[in-house]
Amino acid sequence: MSKSSTIYKGKTGQWAFILHRVTGFLVFLFILLHIIDVSTLNDPTVYNAIHQLYGNIFLRLFEVGLLFALLYHALNGLRVIMIDLWPGVIKNEKALFQFMLSLAIVLTLVGGYFIVKPFFVGVH
């Protein structure tokens, strides 16, 4: 394999691509930590203490960021797959990117509302 064969050098897609990498990397790092925190399940005190931490405002904001990373990566990944599958899609690639990015932002705002709200008004 020649070097940098997988680095995308296009114009429009360049930012889409970099953001895709960064978000994929971040979600991966989170999964690594997450598998460790879930592995404390057999020690209820430790596990419950950790998952109580997830409820503080800083981690809630972090979770909103994680949600955006996941949504962006998922929707842009879908866009990449569509471009691969249907040759015609490339013509609308830019509009499709703007659509996916907007959708990710809107869904993050909606989801973020639900993630942050319990901190202020309690659960239900």
Added chain:
Amino acid sequence: MAQALSSRQRSRQNFETWAWFFMRISGLILFFLALVHMFIMHIENDVTQTTVAFVAKRWQNPWWRLFDWLLLSLGLLHGGNGLRVVIDDYVKRASSRTFLKATLYSVAAALFLLGTITILTFR
């Protein structure tokens, strides 16, 4: 154009094609698994409610164990393979590349084991 490839180059190419295909398929499956998981943990419930009792109830249903195990294995394989490509792209020195990839594979394998054990041994 049509140059003869050594069998090593050819198997390398087969692997990359396979990996390319795998990223698409696993991506499509993760699309549902990961987003549903986030929905359950944050919207349907709240993070502060995801206690041991909550998981014990969920995991009484073996399908949720399977769901989590698929999320675990596909997430690690998809993310791990993605990072393999990222390392190939940015790390120029062959020895650093080997070292980073060995670390990546070891960490992913260890966490795959840990996650699988968690799912299997939780009463």
